[in-house]
Amino acid sequence: MSEPITALGGAVSQNGIAKVAEAARxxxxxxxxxxxxxxxxxxxxxxxxxxxxxxxxxxxxxxxxxxxxxxxxxxxxxxxxxxxxxxxxxxxxxxxxxxxxxxxxDARASFTVAGPLAREVMAKLCPVDLAPGAFEPGMFRRTRLAQVAAAVWMPEAERFRIVCFRSQARYVFDVLCVAAQEGSAVGAFN
Amino acid sequence: MLILTCPVCGVTAEETEFHAGGEAHLKRFGPGSSEQDFEEYLFMRENPRGVHFERWRHVYGCGKWFHAARCTTTLEVFGTYPAQTLEPPADLCKSISKKRPGWSWREFS
The missing domain is CATH 3.30.70.1520 (Heterotetrameric sarcosine oxidase)
Incomplete structure (x- = not known):
């Protein structure tokens, strides 16, 4: 029996302004x-x-x-x-x-973006009002994440979950890492 | 940039979350129709300066089609309404008349 695995094998990036990680299956x-x-x-x-x-x-x-x-x-x-x-x-x-x-x-890939600046990272990629109060835990939004379709929600404050198609997993992870690059804080929600 | 509200899921987003689907309220003429009707159905499109009615699809969201009324010069969106509509709703036409007195689009005004 083959073992089910996630698209990127649990990739993690925490060098930037928010921690980007592939979520567990x-x-x-x-x-x-x-x-x-x-x-x-x-x-x-x-x-x-x-x-x-x-x-x-x-x-x-x-x-x-x-x-x-x-x-x-x-x-x-x-x-x-x-x-x-x-x-x-x-x-x-x-x-x-x-x-x-x-x-x-197994048709989907899932990621988390966590940290005090998680809202900024997501707001750089999605045409969604992610200001505190406008997007809060309990809401669920299908939208565009850079160039691909994604669904986004907040399991808790300062943490986002993203679901996208599995074939786009690498693209989404990379684009999230770019949006979370060190020194790229905008301060839009401060 | 257009800010559209999807009447199906209620989400308000800018146009990159949507996809334009061409002119609204076309009546299809298929086999058995006259050549002129077929030609007009196939090729003749409104290209107004001002009030325009279009089909849009919430492609990155709920995936549903809907209609939108907007101004092609100012990009003001007058309103959106369900796809299951054969002509612009009367109350929407009325509110457009307030903003653009004397407007007309095909047989509507």
Whole structure:
């Protein structure tokens, strides 16, 4: 049996104004369907314990997190070792509801940017208002990160999580490192 | 630079998060239509100086299409509205009239 690995083998860069690191492998399941329907909401709630979040939000319950991706898509984060069981449980719970549930754990790469200047590093790359108060933990934003698509959220203050396509992992890591170069603080949010 | 608000997910972002999809509210003429209708559908586009209606896609966000009304000279965005709309909403036209009295675009004004 081959061992699942992350795209960059846990690359870390902490020479700059924020620590950029590839995140540990985390289970990701995409559910597409009418996420406003009672059947889908109920299925998500029964499996993950979390209520379906509103637009641009995320909801956590225990080790599960639901992220609002679009009006017909939700991303389920779960521990990597339970992703298979969660997938089956979601499929069973959805029953006859018209949904697509797919394990995308290894289709994605995930990074963290941490430190007091993490907001600045992200603001250099994303066309998003990342000022304190405008973007806070609990919000979930799909956006453009330099030249590629990414999803961004804050697990806690001063820490960002970024999810992108696995094939773009090296690009995203490098561009984050450039944005976090030593001496590149802007002071935009001071 | 345009600042657009996606009516689907409510996100307000600048234009690089979106992708322009050409003129809005085109009526398709396919097989069986007259040559002139087909030609107009295929090639004839508005190129106004002033009020314009376009299709946009929130390509880096929720991925959904929507419509936007904007001014091509000042880049002012008058409003955005859902893709499932066959013509500019009346209240949007009214608010444009306040800012650009006498405007017209195709058969709308």
């Amino acid at each position: 985390e289970g990701m399941i995409t559910l597409r369907g009418d996420v406003t329907s009672a059947a889908v909401k109920k299925a998500l709630k029964s499996v993950t314990g979390a209520a379906m979040p509103g637009a641009g939000q995320m909801a956590t319950s225990g080790s599960y997190t639901l992220c609002w991706m679009s009006p017909d898509e939700v991303l389920v984060l779960c521990p990597a070792d339970t992703v298979g069981d969660t997938l089956t449980a979601l499929q069973n719970a959805a029953g006859t509801a018209h949904v697509l549930v797919v394990n995308v754990t």
